[in-house]
Amino acid sequence: MAGPKYPGFDTLALHAGQSPDPATGSRAVPVYQTTSYVFRDTEHAASLFNMERAGHVYSRISNPTVAVLEERIAALEGGVGAVATASGQAALHLAVATLMGAGSHIVASGSLYGGSHNLLGYTLRRFGIETTFIDGRNIDEWQKAIRESTRLLFGETLGNPGIDVLDIPAIAEIGHAAKLPLLVDATFTTPYLMKPFELGADLLYHSATKFLGGHGVAIGGVLVDSGRFDWEASGKFDTLTAPYAGFHNMDFEEESGTRAFLLRARREGLRDFGACMAPMTAFQILQGIETLHLRMPRHVENTRKVVQFLSSHSSVEKILYPELPSHPDYELCRKLLPKGAGAVFSFDLKGGRAAGKSFIESLRVFSHLANVGDAKSLVIHPATTTHYRMSDEDLKKAGIGPGTVRLSIGLEDAQDLIDDLDRALKVSSR
Amino acid sequence: MNLVVEGKAAFAYTAAHELDGRKPTVVFVHGAGLDHSWFGLQSRYFGYHGWNVLALDLPGHGRSAGPPVASVRGMADWISSLLRSLRIEKASLAGHSMGALVALECASRFPWVERIALIGVAYPMKVSEGFLDAARRNDHAAYDMETIWGHAPQAPLGGNPNPGMWMYGDTLARLERLAPGVLYNDLKACNDYEMAGEVSCPVLMVLGQRDVMTPPRHAAFLSQKLKQARVETIALSGHSLMAEAPDATLDALVEFFR
Numbered sequence: 270m271a272g273p274k275y276p277g278f279d280t281l282a283l284h285a286g287q288s289p290d291p292a293t294g295s296r297a298v299p300v301y302q303t304t305s306y307v308f309r310d311t312e313h314a315a316s317l318f319n320m321e322r323a324g325h326v327y328s329r330i331s332n333p334t335v336a337v338l339e340e341r342i343a344a345l346e347g348g349v350g351a352v353a354t355a356s357g358q359a360a361l362h363l364a365v366a367t368l369m370g371a372g373s374h375i376v377a378s379g380s381l382y383g384g385s386h387n388l389l390g391y392t393l394r395r396f397g398i399e400t401t402f403i404d405g406r407n408i409d410e411w412q413k414a415i416r417e418s419t420r421l422l423f424g425e426t427l428g429n430p431g432i433d434v435l436d437i438p439a440i441a442e443i444g445h446a447a448k449l450p451l452l453v454d455a456t457f458t459t460p461y462l463m464k465p466f467e468l469g470a471d472l473l474y475h476s477a478t479k480f481l482g483g484h485g486v487a488i489g490g491v492l493v494d495s496g497r498f499d500w501e502a503s504g505k506f507d508t509l510t511a512p513y514a515g516f517h518n519m520d521f522e523e524e525s526g527t528r529a530f531l532l533r534a535r536r537e538g539l540r541d542f543g544a545c546m547a548p549m550t551a552f553q554i555l556q557g558i559e560t561l562h563l564r565m566p567r568h569v570e571n572t573r574k575v576v577q578f579l580s581s582h583s584s585v586e587k588i589l590y591p592e593l594p595s596h597p598d599y600e601l602c603r604k605l606l607p608k609g610a611g612a613v614f615s616f617d618l619k620g621g622r623a624a625g626k627s628f629i630e631s632l633r634v635f636s637h638l639a640n641v642g643d644a645k646s647l648v649i650h651p652a653t654t655t656h657y658r659m660s661d662e663d664l665k666k667a668g669i670g671p672g673t674v675r676l677s678i679g680l681e682d683a684q685d686l687i688d689d690l691d692r693a694l695k696v697s698s699r
Numbered sequence: 700m701n702l703v704v705e706g707k708a709a710f711a712y713t714a715a716h717e718l719d720g721r722k723p724t725v726v727f728v729h730g731a732g733l734d735h736s737w738f739g740l741q742s743r744y745f746g747y748h749g750w751n752v753l754a755l756d757l758p759g760h761g762r763s764a765g766p767p768v769a770s771v772r773g774m775a776d777w778i779s780s781l782l783r784s785l786r787i788e789k790a791s792l793a794g795h796s797m798g799a800l801v802a803l804e805c806a807s808r809f810p811w812v813e814r815i816a817l818i819g820v821a822y823p824m825k826v827s828e829g830f831l832d833a834a835r836r837n838d839h840a841a842y843d844m845e846t847i848w849g850h851a852p853q854a855p856l857g858g859n860p861n862p863g864m865w866m867y868g869d870t871l872a873r874l875e876r877l878a879p880g881v882l883y884n885d886l887k888a889c890n891d892y893e894m895a896g897e898v899s900c901p902v903l904m905v906l907g908q909r910d911v912m913t914p915p916r917h918a919a920f921l922s923q924k925l926k927q928a929r930v931e932t933i934a935l936s937g938h939s940l941m942a943e944a945p946d947a948t949l950d951a952l953v954e955f956f957r
Binding site for chain 2: 347496
């Protein structure tokens with residue numbers, strides 16, 4: 270018998286989370302630009318505060334426009350729900366702060382965005398949360414780095430800047446055997462290219478600033494829970510399974526089961542740390558998501574053309590793109606990313622730092638800036654920008670050399686991009 | 700609250716309150732493959748408004764040890780044992796779907812039942828052969844059927860009243876945590892159930908107008924049989940009334956149990 274069918278990705282990208290506005294019939298998602306919501310009466314107010322009724326109280330905790338974005342991303346990822354945050358960094362912080370406190374430990378791949386490396390390696394350490402950075406490709410290192418105090422395994426689906434493909438099934442298996450969840454930063458892949466929960470990840474987040482928005486006009490993040498990790502059975506997460514004096518002695522897991530993590534993230538994390546998303550930001554990111562399924566194939570198509578061009582160029586020493594057989598994760602990429610390895614990659618110029626400087630300054634279509642995942646093509650020199658706080662040793666561990674250049678391929682005419690690169694490479698090799 | 704019922708570990712959510720013999724008691728009984736938290740908002744409300752709340756995890760569900768009980772009659776017996784162990788002499792029940800049949804069975808047999816609210820109910824509650832067969836084989840298709848048929852057709856494209864949550868994802872995550880065989884056990888129990896006796900206590904039926912799992916027309920026989928039953932049909936909601944229409948469902952329960 271043919272079973273019922275879920276809506277497809279493209280339909281969810283356009284609709285999930287919103288029915289036409291009941292007050293006005295508005296088809297587009299309205300921007301609820303309000304801080305707060307009028308209670309029907311004192312009884313209604315009390316029941317909203319005490320989580321006896323569903324609804325909104327104050328826009329730091331939830332907002333109808335932001336809720337559409339949260340539900341839409343949860344639908345696209347196959348999670349139980351999501352919490353939108355002020356940035357991708359805020360989403361990472363919220364995940365960590367929801368799961369652990371001082372004395373806890375994280376095992377993370379060393380191939381991370383520089384900002385995440387700063388948060389884990391320096392800032393959270395000051396608050397008593399220690400992180401061991403490992404070679405994410407070495408599966409044994411994940412196992413060996415786990416301690417009694419470990420509470421989280423963490424990596425990027427495509428690691429900065431060497432575009433390491435995270436072996437989610439293998440790492441999740443190690444985590445689950447140790448009763449630990451795996452959190453992934455899925456920014457570079459988006460739910461269009463990869464569904465981390467289907468591969469075994471338990472939690473994920475996006476810098477929605479990047480491909481989800483795509484337009485480069487809004488900073489935001491979104492943290493999603495698969496709802497599959499059993500916090501109670503793990504026994505390692507008192508924040509979710511023990512009464513919390515800061516919220517009417519609520520035991521979040523007992524209260525809400527599969528929703529425990531998100532409930533605490535919202536009710537404590539947004540309440541106390543306050544890194545919420547503004548409604549206009551949610552609206553802007555939603556505009557991007559409505560075309561995610563159209564943009565991502567074009568990003569990948571353009572990237573493949575650019576990679577092919579650079580592969581045969583005499584000024585290029587090395588390209589790190591997982592679809593190339595020379596990339597260490599080529600086979601894993603074919604398995605985990607059949608729709609494409611994204612639109613961000615790095616290459617090393619012959620001539621090192623000086624050639625890199627000259628190359629970047631000669632580009633006309635590519636914009637030199639600190640972002641990726643824009644509809645416009647972008648370029649940056651990681652050693653002097655995104656990863657500048659990292660030691661030489663950590664840089665090397667992360668696969669970054671002095672002449673490494675990172676490209677984010679946009680949606681322009683691919684030949685224009687190739688011509689731009691060709692011209693800049695000629696200048697840089699003089 | 701952790702308990703031992705019939706020699707096995709059991710769990711009932713009490714909304715963080717101690718049981719108080721002076722308060723009335725309402726017992727929440729979940730549907731096939733689900734658990735106590737399916738009634739999260741509604742059970743919490745009653746716990747904070749003067750009621751003893753026991754939102755149960757039936758055996759083999761949530762935090763209660765298995766195996767699951769094979770029949771609706773057996774589930775009713777288990778609830779009766781649980782209340783006896785807590786020395787609760789009178790209680791009302793709110794049951795959803797399979798839980799509604801359990802409430803019905805309790806009301807037809809046990810004098811301790813004061814009132815019953817039947818949410819998303821049909822009688823008989825026949826389950827399609829394809830659904831049963833998929834569940835028998837522990838095929839994920841059974842979870843998909845329960846998830847999709849368990850919500851109104853617009854649910855995947857509409858807004859969740861609970862901010863930021865994805866109804867389909869939440870249902871699937873719960874079902875995927877089940878031990879093999881539990882969903883089949885529950886669906887078969889629904890399919891096989893036949894009412895044995897008469898129900899004389901007050902009855903509320905809360906139905907979802909867009910319910911495709913237990914459409915309102917499938918409750919017609921029951922509403923004719925239970926002359927005293929009051930029927931509330933909630934517009935736009937499907938089978939998962941507590942999630943799809945949490946306030947309307949709560950309002951109906953508050954009005955009935957008050």
